Amino acid sequence: MRTGSEKLWEYNSQDCCRTFEIWSAQQKVVDSMGLRRPHDMEMSLFYPVLRTMTKGCRVDEKLRTEMLDTLQAAEVAGQQWLEDVIGHPINIQSPKQVATFFYQEMGQAAYHNRKTGGVTTDDETLHKIGLREPLLWPIVQKMAEMRSLGVFTGTFLKSLTDPDGRLRCAYNIGGTTTFRFSSSENVWGNGTNLQNWSKGGGLLPNLRRVIVPDPGRTFFDIDLSSSDLRIVVWESNCARMKEWFHEGKDPYTEITRTYYKDSGITKLDPRRQLFKSFCHGTNYGGRAKNLAQRLGLGIAEAERVQAWYFSQFPEIRGWQERIIDAINRTSRVRNAFGFQRTFFDRVDDNVYREAFAWIGQSTTAICINLGYLNVDARLPDVDVLLQVHDSLAGQFPTSRPELADQIREECSIRIPYGDDPLIIPVGVKTSPKSWGDCE
Amino acid sequence: MSRQVMPSGPIPARIMIVGEAPGSEEERTGFPFMGASGNELTKMLAEAGINRNECFITNLIRIRPPNNDLGSFIAFKKKDVTPSHVPLRDKMVLRCVREGYDLLLKEINLANPTLVIALGNAALWALTGRWGITEWRGSVLVSDAAPGRKILCTYHPAAVLRQWSWRPTLVHDLRRASREATFPELKAPQFSFLIRPSFGAVVGYLDALEASLGRAGAVFVEESRRVYGLPIPARITPRLPLAVDIETRQHHITCIGIATSKSDAICIPFTCEESSDGYWSLDEEAEIVLRLYRVFTHPSVEIIGQNFIYDVQHILRWWHFIPRFKYDTMLCQHVLFPGQPKALDYLASLYCEHYAQWKREARDLWKDNEEKKDA
Numbered sequence: 001m002r003t004g005s006e007k008l009w010e011y012n013s014q015d016c017c018r019t020f021e022i023w024s025a026q027q028k029v030v031d032s033m034g035l036r037r038p039h040d041m042e043m044s045l046f047y048p049v050l051r052t053m054t055k056g057c058r059v060d061e062k063l064r065t066e067m068l069d070t071l072q073a074a075e076v077a078g079q080q081w082l083e084d085v086i087g088h089p090i091n092i093q094s095p096k097q098v099a100t101f102f103y104q105e106m107g108q109a110a111y112h113n114r115k116t117g118g119v120t121t122d123d124e125t126l127h128k129i130g131l132r133e134p135l136l137w138p139i140v141q142k143m144a145e146m147r148s149l150g151v152f153t154g155t156f157l158k159s160l161t162d163p164d165g166r167l168r169c170a171y172n173i174g175g176t177t178t179f180r181f182s183s184s185e186n187v188w189g190n191g192t193n194l195q196n197w198s199k200g201g202g203l204l205p206n207l208r209r210v211i212v213p214d215p216g217r218t219f220f221d222i223d224l225s226s227s228d229l230r231i232v233v234w235e236s237n238c239a240r241m242k243e244w245f246h247e248g249k250d251p252y253t254e255i256t257r258t259y260y261k262d263s264g265i266t267k268l269d270p271r272r273q274l275f276k277s278f279c280h281g282t283n284y285g286g287r288a289k290n291l292a293q294r295l296g297l298g299i300a301e302a303e304r305v306q307a308w309y310f311s312q313f314p315e316i317r318g319w320q321e322r323i324i325d326a327i328n329r330t331s332r333v334r335n336a337f338g339f340q341r342t343f344f345d346r347v348d349d350n351v352y353r354e355a356f357a358w359i360g361q362s363t364t365a366i367c368i369n370l371g372y373l374n375v376d377a378r379l380p381d382v383d384v385l386l387q388v389h390d391s392l393a394g395q396f397p398t399s400r401p402e403l404a405d406q407i408r409e410e411c412s413i414r415i416p417y418g419d420d421p422l423i424i425p426v427g428v429k430t431s432p433k434s435w436g437d438c439e
Numbered sequence: 440m441s442r443q444v445m446p447s448g449p450i451p452a453r454i455m456i457v458g459e460a461p462g463s464e465e466e467r468t469g470f471p472f473m474g475a476s477g478n479e480l481t482k483m484l485a486e487a488g489i490n491r492n493e494c495f496i497t498n499l500i501r502i503r504p505p506n507n508d509l510g511s512f513i514a515f516k517k518k519d520v521t522p523s524h525v526p527l528r529d530k531m532v533l534r535c536v537r538e539g540y541d542l543l544l545k546e547i548n549l550a551n552p553t554l555v556i557a558l559g560n561a562a563l564w565a566l567t568g569r570w571g572i573t574e575w576r577g578s579v580l581v582s583d584a585a586p587g588r589k590i591l592c593t594y595h596p597a598a599v600l601r602q603w604s605w606r607p608t609l610v611h612d613l614r615r616a617s618r619e620a621t622f623p624e625l626k627a628p629q630f631s632f633l634i635r636p637s638f639g640a641v642v643g644y645l646d647a648l649e650a651s652l653g654r655a656g657a658v659f660v661e662e663s664r665r666v667y668g669l670p671i672p673a674r675i676t677p678r679l680p681l682a683v684d685i686e687t688r689q690h691h692i693t694c695i696g697i698a699t700s701k702s703d704a705i706c707i708p709f710t711c712e713e714s715s716d717g718y719w720s721l722d723e724e725a726e727i728v729l730r731l732y733r734v735f736t737h738p739s740v741e742i743i744g745q746n747f748i749y750d751v752q753h754i755l756r757w758w759h760f761i762p763r764f765k766y767d768t769m770l771c772q773h774v775l776f777p778g779q780p781k782a783l784d785y786l787a788s789l790y791c792e793h794y795a796q797w798k799r800e801a802r803d804l805w806k807d808n809e810e811k812k813d814a
Binding site: 004005006007008009010011012013014015016017018019020021022023024025026027029030033035038039042043046047049050053054170171173174176177178179186187188339341342344345346 | 603604606607628630632633634635680682683684685686690693694695696697698699700701702703704705706708710711712713743744745747748749751752753755761764765766767768769770771772773774775776777778779781783786787790791792797798800
């Protein structure tokens with residue numbers, strides 16, 4: 001009769017043998033799919049990520065407590081406001097109570113979740129309800145604020161630090177399909193998801209100010225300039241936009257100027273902002289109808305602008321068609337670094353859109369990861385403390401300000417696009433005070 | 440009264456396919472797997488190299504359940520049991536299920552298949568007594584209902600129509616079925632595990648491993664098999680891959696497993712049921728950890744793990760060293776098929792020559808242990 005322990009040991013042994021067999025089989029598949037380089041790159045992230053996880057970030061406990069108190073007070077005030085307006089208590093974390101309020105008390109037509117079929121009251125739905133019924137807009141807005149406050153206090157400000165006062169989280173290198181990392185509470189039950197530490201805005205404070213450098217160190221935060229658009233432009237080999245980039249011009253401003261035939265439009269013009277969202281959505285396969293809805297345009301107008309955009313930049317449409325063709329033939333797309341994604345769902349517009357976005361997002365993420373590897377390998381005095389979506393943050397000795405330039409250099413990755421490789425300009429913001437103060 | 444759907448296919452048949460219950464199209468035509476899911480099944484079988492016409496195809500239940508809901512025939516909750524229900528295995532079912540089950544067993548004897556493919560939960564349950572097709576899919580098992588019969592279970596094609604991304608997995612399972620149908624016996628992997636080693640055996644094993652690493656490429660001590668009952672590769676490559684996995688409880692390492700091949704492994708325990716002080720004395724444990732350090736940090740070693748970043752955090756915290764990591768099967772799967780499942784049992788169902796779910800039992804055991812300890 002085997003004891004429970006013996007069964008566990010047998011199970012553990014089998015896990016090891018299975019891992020061994022899977023590894024041998026996988027290595028053949030890696031080679032047969034031509035993914036040796038991407039595979040080796042992903043494996044090489046192991047040690048740098050482990051170092052980042054082990055090092056952790058220093059937290060300004062005083063500021064964190066202050067922020068927590070302020071936000072909790074705002075939560076109480078917000079709850080009171082809602083009760084006064086609605087006329088009874090409501091728990092906004094309860095989807096059932098929120099649904100009862102909007103769909104029964106307020107008589108709104110219910111929105112349903114496409115997958116589950118049940119009524120939904122998620123943020124997007126509330127936003128739609130607010131747009132449909134302006135009288136409910138203030139309530140919708142308040143609920144959205146309150147939900148954000150709840151996330152801020154619960155997920156970020158109350159996340160546990162280790163006994164040495166540092167915040168450590170677990171990174172999952174394979175956490176997303178786009179090769180960005182995901183982060184979460186670590187194996188010891190401390191830390192949190194660091195990916196959404198907000199820079200603040202509205203009622204919400206700049207949470208990043210809670211993360212501070214070690215004594216004698218300066219925080220840095222790098223990001224890639226217009227990476228999504230640049231990648232689409234280089235992928236499609238769009239000559240006109242490439243030229244704008246080479247000349248140091250902002251393509252969105254140039255597109256807006258061309259469309260409105262107004263050379264006085266600047267980067268701050270609201271029409272440029274609108275065009276930025278519109279072009280971004282169009283590049284990633286957004287339909288005129290959906291973009292119109294999202295951006296508050298008429299459908300006919302959106303269709304007209306989209307047709308104009310493709311007539312001006314036919315290469316982008318050509319790039320999309322090539323991806324659609326690849327998906328239809330092989331269900332697979334590949335980015336400039338040779339990473340690939342296979343789509344297993346039924347091929348439809350959603351898959352195409354996902355594929356367009358995957359190219360841009362995965363290429364950006366791999367640039368960041370390569371920069372991460374370079375910094376880790378070549379700049380021993382630099383600690384990478386955070387990998388947040390499309391940026392890296394960390395610290396270096398304040399006495400060595402030249403390291404900021406070296407970090408920029410190491411993160412300027414050459415993306416192999418044939419004869420015309422792309423190097424996305426890297427911005428390095430620094431602050432001796434905190435992550436949130438990086439400028 | 441719903442029309443009975445009768446089986447189709449040749450007798451005898453090398454492959455028998457068992458579904459759950461007929462749908463509307465099957466009810467109309469009187470034959471199993473005739474509707475949309477049947478068409479998809481035919482295509483997937485063809486992709487896997489199986490000719491549907493050569494398979495004997497049947498269902499567990501012969502009449503269509505109202506609203507295609509199996510729950511109207513099988514009581515999944517106690518409150519659903521009515522006086523019309525009769526016991527079948529561990530569940531209460533309506534008589535039509537019982538009759539279908541009896542018929543199914545007769546059909547298996549009649550068709551005398553080399554392999555039975557169980558599609559969906561109800562078929563899996565009827566043939567093996569297990570429930571949970573998501574967990575068991577891909578497994579090759581022996582039926583207890585039809586003793587000695589080899590069963591391969593996988594998703595029902597209707598589930599694939601709802602969740603299209605499962606389709607490649609189902610085709611993969613059918614390919615395995617095509618291979619398994621060429622021989623009648625269950626070929627389980629022949630594992631050689633050392634699971635309750637003495638101190639001498641552990642020390643000897645780790646020393647032998649270290650020696651082999653020191654003489655990378657040299658012929659290795661064959662007598663390790665004779666002395667310690669565990670084979671270590673007779674000839675090793677300049678780099679020695681070792682698959683390593685730890686188990687933890689309440690953040691502590693309870694045991695560590697090391698595999699030198701797909702069939703040979705040692706499990707070095709650190710805690711056990713018999714002694715709350717641990718499996719080893721303090722001195723012994725220190726000796727073992729020192730040897731683990733020497734092996735795992737040796738320049739010639741290549742550690743393979745599954746989600747090894749989890750393991751290495753525990754090793755670093757408790758043993759203060761970082762093993763020489765080389766490959767992670769979970770990360771590798773991420774590179775190959777981003778967005779697809781990456782759990783070890785799922786990967787084993789894809790890549791291992793022989794597969795039967797093994798983690799479910801261990802999970803249940805672990806849960807029982809936790810409950811006992813909590814109590």
